Amino acid sequence: MKTIVLLSDARNPVSGRQQLSRLEAQAIGLAAGLCEKPRGLHAGSGEDGVSAGLGHGLAGLDIIDLPATDDPLPALAGFIAKAMGGAGAPELILCGRRGEGGEETGLVPYRLAETLGLPILADAVAIRAGEIAGTLVVDQAMAKGARRRVTIKLPAIVTVHSLAPPPMPFAFGRMRRGEIRHHEPLERLGLPDTAARSDASAEERPHRARPKLMRQSGTASGGPNLHVGPEPDEAARLILDYLEANGIRRYGSS
Template identity: 50%
Template sequence: MKIAVLLSLGHHPVSGRACAARGDAQAIALAHSLGGEVMGLHAGPGDAAIGDYLGHGLTRLTVLEQPAGADPVPALAKALAELRPDLILAGRQAQGGDDTGLVPYLLAERLTRPIVADAAAITRVGGNVVVEQALPRGARRRVTLPLPALVTVHPAAPPALPFTHGALRRGTILRRPGEAPTAIAEPIEERPYRRRPRLMGGVAGGSAADRLKAATEVTGGGGRLLVEPDPAAAAREILDFLKRVGVRRG
């Protein structure tokens, strides 16, 4: 079984220095639990910190060197199409970089592979893998996935393998140029904070009448009851109400 682990450069939350991302290191540990050939793949700047993954259990990794800010998906898709791994593992999202979490899904679309998110454990059964998904509130769900496939790893997965300097020194890094650098299609836009409208309150459980009352009432709205008003008066009352609750300005 050939397993490729997608690697990103994380940023330490205190020092801000580049380091191995926790989710990607957990993906390496899951890959080793399945056995077979495990390799790492990174597209981006060839920072020395990428070698930290060797200390977490990888014997070799390939760096597709690209400038910072370049779209990693084309380079990764081309390399994975050449490697043809049975299983591709990735962390849930990057750690301190462009944390969109979309790269695994874009790769699954390009490679036409099924994808399952938030794996807490993986076992192989014949030509399939059984993924134990981590759901909210500690729930778990088992999904059988035919190979080849792509799986993202949840923080609830087993911890990363212990870091050892011996493994770091024995590992091999292969560097090769990535695809022609292209800017990410949708640049991130920064906006000043704007106060959001207040949400209407609700009641969990209770009778149908209680839930209907909670859904139609707004505390402190100060609305008036109009009986068969003309359209202009009704419109003015609605606009005044939306101003009072903060949904409409001006």
């Protein structure tokens, strides 16, 4: 299963120096269990920090040279779209669930999935190939320590949770043997970047606080408010009891 691990411009919170994100190092460990030669992909201004991924299990690293202030999404989307159109196309794209540079929004995996038209699954703690060809079985972290097993169709994007297995031990020799390739963004090469989505029509709005979801008892792993397969009349009664208990007495009334 050909796998790519996205690497971000992570920074040490004290010194500010570039470093490899721990979540992405954990993603490399998961990738190594699926792919003999997983590769890393980074869009940014250098290889400092991300090159440590070679020592944690990457066979190679592709770097798209961009100024630090540029949006990495168009370059990443264009590179992956071009790779998916050729031989040996990547089947799985792994990344951390959040960046460690201080100003990341955590939306790059989701915007990338939208741009490329790929499914995305968040918070993986374990991954294995499915019994059916072209599928992936993912153990997904849920609230309060619960787990959910999900089967998804490939190709796909998966983000890795901090409860995934720890990174593989760093090996300096493995880092020295790793291959690093630098690339220019597609637009600099004069090629149309059809995968990049323009955000020219984006609109800025003031922040508006959203109501929080309030939950009493019961979780995804079971509890007093979890009922599996009730009869319709019983389900309706349970819903009305819940609304009454939460003070929503006139729910649905005119």
